Amino acid sequence: MRATPGGYCGQALVVDVSDGSTRTLPLPDDVLRDYLGGAGLGTWLLTELSPAGAGPLEPAAPLAFVFSPLVGTPLTTSAKFAVVAKSPLTGMLNDALSSSHFAISGKFTGHDAIVVTGRAQAPTNVLIDEDGVRLVDAAVQWGMSAAEAEESIREQHGRRWRAASIGQAGERMVRYATISHDGRHAGRGGLGAVLGAKNIKCVAVRGSKRVDVADREAVLVAAKDLRNRSFGPATEKYRELGTLSNLLAFNAINTLPTRNFQTATFADAAKLSAEDLAESRSVARSSCASCSIGCEHIYASKNGKKARVEYENVFALGPMCGVSDPDHVLDASARCDELGLDTISAGGTIAWAMECVDRELLDVPWLRFGDGDALARALDEIGTRTGIGELLAEGSRRASEIVGQGSSAFAPHVKGLEMPGYEPRTMQSMALGLAVNSRGADHNRSGAYEADLKAGLDRVHGTTEHVRAAIQTEDRAAIMDSLIFCKFLRGVFTEPFEEWAHLLSLVTGWDVDADELHETARRIVLAKRSYNLREGWTASDDWLPERFLDGSLALESGRSATLPPERLRTMIDTYYQERGLDSNGRPLAMSTDSRTEPST
Amino acid sequence: MAHTVYSMNPAAGVVLAGGRSSRMGTPKATLGWHGSTLLRHVTGVVERAVDGPVIVVRAPGQELPELEPGVVVHEDPEEGRGPMQGLAVGLSSAAEHAETAFVCSTDLPFLHAAFVRAVLRGFQPDPASGWEAPPEVVLPYVGGYRQPMAAGYRADLAGRVNKLLEAQRLRPMHLFEECRVRQINDAEFLADPWLAKVDPDLDAVVNVNTPEEYSAAHDRPQPEIVVERYGVLATRGGERGTRRVNASSLAEAARQVGLSFDGHIVAAVNGDQIRGDGKWPLLAGDTVSFMSADAGG
Numbered sequence: 001m002r003a004t005p006g007g008y009c010g011q012a013l014v015v016d017v018s019d020g021s022t023r024t025l026p027l028p029d030d031v032l033r034d035y036l037g038g039a040g041l042g043t044w045l046l047t048e049l050s051p052a053g054a055g056p057l058e059p060a061a062p063l064a065f066v067f068s069p070l071v072g073t074p075l076t077t078s079a080k081f082a083v084v085a086k087s088p089l090t091g092m093l094n095d096a097l098s099s100s101h102f103a104i105s106g107k108f109t110g111h112d113a114i115v116v117t118g119r120a121q122a123p124t125n126v127l128i129d130e131d132g133v134r135l136v137d138a139a140v141q142w143g144m145s146a147a148e149a150e151e152s153i154r155e156q157h158g159r160r161w162r163a164a165s166i167g168q169a170g171e172r173m174v175r176y177a178t179i180s181h182d183g184r185h186a187g188r189g190g191l192g193a194v195l196g197a198k199n200i201k202c203v204a205v206r207g208s209k210r211v212d213v214a215d216r217e218a219v220l221v222a223a224k225d226l227r228n229r230s231f232g233p234a235t236e237k238y239r240e241l242g243t244l245s246n247l248l249a250f251n252a253i254n255t256l257p258t259r260n261f262q263t264a265t266f267a268d269a270a271k272l273s274a275e276d277l278a279e280s281r282s283v284a285r286s287s288c289a290s291c292s293i294g295c296e297h298i299y300a301s302k303n304g305k306k307a308r309v310e311y312e313n314v315f316a317l318g319p320m321c322g323v324s325d326p327d328h329v330l331d332a333s334a335r336c337d338e339l340g341l342d343t344i345s346a347g348g349t350i351a352w353a354m355e356c357v358d359r360e361l362l363d364v365p366w367l368r369f370g371d372g373d374a375l376a377r378a379l380d381e382i383g384t385r386t387g388i389g390e391l392l393a394e395g396s397r398r399a400s401e402i403v404g405q406g407s408s409a410f411a412p413h414v415k416g417l418e419m420p421g422y423e424p425r426t427m428q429s430m431a432l433g434l435a436v437n438s439r440g441a442d443h444n445r446s447g448a449y450e451a452d453l454k455a456g457l458d459r460v461h462g463t464t465e466h467v468r469a470a471i472q473t474e475d476r477a478a479i480m481d482s483l484i485f486c487k488f489l490r491g492v493f494t495e496p497f498e499e500w501a502h503l504l505s506l507v508t509g510w511d512v513d514a515d516e517l518h519e520t521a522r523r524i525v526l527a528k529r530s531y532n533l534r535e536g537w538t539a540s541d542d543w544l545p546e547r548f549l550d551g552s553l554a555l556e557s558g559r560s561a562t563l564p565p566e567r568l569r570t571m572i573d574t575y576y577q578e579r580g581l582d583s584n585g586r587p588l589a590m591s592t593d594s595r596t597e598p599s600t
Numbered sequence: 601m602a603h604t605v606y607s608m609n610p611a612a613g614v615v616l617a618g619g620r621s622s623r624m625g626t627p628k629a630t631l632g633w634h635g636s637t638l639l640r641h642v643t644g645v646v647e648r649a650v651d652g653p654v655i656v657v658r659a660p661g662q663e664l665p666e667l668e669p670g671v672v673v674h675e676d677p678e679e680g681r682g683p684m685q686g687l688a689v690g691l692s693s694a695a696e697h698a699e700t701a702f703v704c705s706t707d708l709p710f711l712h713a714a715f716v717r718a719v720l721r722g723f724q725p726d727p728a729s730g731w732e733a734p735p736e737v738v739l740p741y742v743g744g745y746r747q748p749m750a751a752g753y754r755a756d757l758a759g760r761v762n763k764l765l766e767a768q769r770l771r772p773m774h775l776f777e778e779c780r781v782r783q784i785n786d787a788e789f790l791a792d793p794w795l796a797k798v799d800p801d802l803d804a805v806v807n808v809n810t811p812e813e814y815s816a817a818h819d820r821p822q823p824e825i826v827v828e829r830y831g832v833l834a835t836r837g838g839e840r841g842t843r844r845v846n847a848s849s850l851a852e853a854a855r856q857v858g859l860s861f862d863g864h865i866v867a868a869v870n871g872d873q874i875r876g877d878g879k880w881p882l883l884a885g886d887t888v889s890f891m892s893a894d895a896g897g
Contacts, residue, residue, distance in 0.1 A: 248831070
């Protein structure tokens with residue numbers, strides 16, 4: 001029996017829910033070292049296990065829960081997992097991260113990843129522990145919210161079980177349905193629909209096989225140090241107000257998307273701000289397992305519904321839809337959680353539909369910007385695929401293709417994934433990140449807004465320097481999403497690649513250094529691109545909606561923010577060049593430095 | 601929030617840092633200015649108004665205080681030939697990047713970006729002038745005096761300035777005799793409502809030549825600006841909302857609202873660029889937004 005590196009189990013479990021059969025997939029050491037875990041290892045697994053061209057909702061399409069070498073260690077924010085599958089929104093690789101006890105219990109079943117494939121005949125729950133895999137009837141849970149289903153599983157089978165579940169939206173294969181656990185969501189890209197297509201309501205795990213690390217004492221010391229640093233000013237924002245504290249600041253700098261990106265400031269932003277909510281309402285704070293930051297801020301609406309408030313859900317269900325009443329936004333956010341809907345895609349798709357109604361392209365007179373009741377009704381109809389929800393459940397790209405009449409020009413997506421709350425014209429590093437990212441319009445795999453919101457670059461005039469900055473943030477994200485560390489810890493690391501390499505060495509016993517991790521980051525980014533290429537990606541997919549390329553935004557300073565198509569083209573071409581891609585964005589040299597190139 | 605509706609000019613900035621400073625007794629470039637230096641302050645103001653480079657021209661061997669990254673430094677080839685020498689060097693450098701340049705001396709502590717923009721707007725074609733071509737020099741005529749050291753010049757005048765230098769014609773007036781000069785007087789400047797609001801006395805052209813003048817200038821109240829704080833910066837001290845403070849730099853504005861302008865805070869001025877340099881100059885009418893440096897969401 002081979003000795004696996006510290007932090008790893010050295011194997012993945014593959015469950016075919018069509019017949020309940022399972023197999024163990026050995027994970028060679030060089031694969032683990034090349035792809036680490038989380039999003040990186042998930043990319044390798046998906047490339048290996050998914051038949052080329054298989055549709056995301058077909059039985060053959062695999063969906064992987066992928067852990068990481070740091071899961072189960074005392075390192076703060078390490079209890080995270082990636083869910084990786086082909087996205088029903090984009091048709092491309094999608095990895096969504098989530099947190100908490102599912103990661104620890106899942107890894108302690110003795111696996112670095114759990115892959116679900118096939119399609120069950122009837123609604124089914126998958127239960128996995130150290131004794132094996134059981135498929136059990138999910139008739140009781142079907143129709144429940146994810147939170148209700150999770151609780152039901154634990155009542156039925158025992159409190160030690162941890163369940164990742166879908167809501168009604170996933171059951172109905174809404175293309176932006178989520179997978180949820182412990183109030184957190186693998187939110188983006190519609191992975192809940194993939195599970196729903198397999199007739200799987202919950203994947204539940206229970207495990208106690210602790211995984212050794214190479215140097216337990218040193219890991220403990222490092223964990224204590226990191227924990228202490230996590231209490232410092234770099235995370236104060238997250239601890240004290242949460243990510244919603246971005247809202248008013250973004251409004252002040254013309255980057256708060258409003259009314260489907262028609263403007264970048266929202267007159268009523270203050271009503272939805274973290275500052276106002278913190279002053280006017282009581283808040284419940286919480287944190288993921290193994291996290292010392294504690295970013296979660298949960299507020300109740302006047303209707304008693306509780307919602308975890310983040311910048312992205314408030315932007316998408318508030319300013320993006322023109323809704324300024326915080327109770328409506330909190331209720332909408334809570335409803336998304338109940339139904340299992342990605343708030344960004346839901347808000348973006350509804351905002352697009354509201355603009356269609358304004359332009360008389362859709363005959364849905366009740367669906368108007370600023371109407372909180374209309375927002376709630378639209379969410380209900382999407383989650384249940386009724387009324388206008390049947391169209392909007394397809395996401396803004398498909399819906400705009402159906403509606404036609406020029407509505408694609410203002411459909412707020414890239415590659416089919418709806419855009420997060422960053423105006424590309426006033427954040428042009430981010431504009432590039434949104435355009436070229438393998439997941440589509442995404443703020444977590446690119447993170448190029450970091451460059452725009454630091455001093456030094458003119459954020460409204462993209463240049464070669466912006467491209468380099470975007471590549472750096474993309475590389476950092478590739479490592480953080482594979483180790484996995486929470487992004488909110490990023491400001492704590494002063495020399496991130498060196499520090500991550502050191503921590504990884506302590507856990508695994510590898511003599512990994514910063515240079516190797518830089519190469520690993522590049523490998524992971526290119527592996528995602530290679531998967532997409534195999535599944536039909538073309539260079540035309542790396543682009544932004546027309547809206548951003550032919551309009552300007554006036555800034556308070558007197559300048560105008562524009563993003564001419566030729567500037568975006570130049571930035572993309574430079575990105576291709578700097579990434580070692582050919583002029584059509586195709587990887588040139590994947591195999592020259594990788595020990596374990598996926599067999600695309 | 602204050603609104604300005606000007607567009608940026610495709611122009612460079614030239615700051616002449618040489619000169620004997622004989623009446624001041626100390627090189628003006630190194631004089632302190634509210635936590636910065638006069639030269640850094642003036643280059644920062646010019647940088648705010650132009651989208652081309654800012655060029656500092658110094659005397660041979662002159663030591664300069666620390667400048668903002670990106671400021672280009674050139675040296676006069678010969679000392680003691682007055683501002684025309686610096687003008688020639690500065691315009692030659694500017695010509696590589698821009699058609700026009702705002703040129704000023706170091707000793708303008710109240711220079712305002714709105715004034716610089718107003719001067720540069722003077723290069724736009726003026727049907728009333730009767731010229732078929734736009735002006736080559738935009739010369740403020742403020743308080744009854746021409747202001748050649750706070751004026752706009754076409755960058756391609758460098759050659760003509762060099763020829764004048766060769767001919768020992770060392771005064772700016774000699775240049776003005778040879779080119780299309782558009783003069784802008786007080787009333788024309790103050791027809792710009794924003795400039796009239798933030799610099800009603802056109803103090804932008806006030807220079808300091810003696811220790812007494814410098815001291816009097818330094819004792820004036822610093823410009824009034826509006827400060828906004830966001831997120832934990834607003835809630836941490838229990839005081840939300842905007843505040844008006846008098847501050848010449850970001851660090852000073854931060855200090856006055858109880859913030860330390862360290863690496864965890866950034867600022868946007870008038871909703872535009874993100875700034876992390878505490879010495880970055882503030883001007884009357886500015887709105888400064890302080891926010892957390894980490895923008896993750």
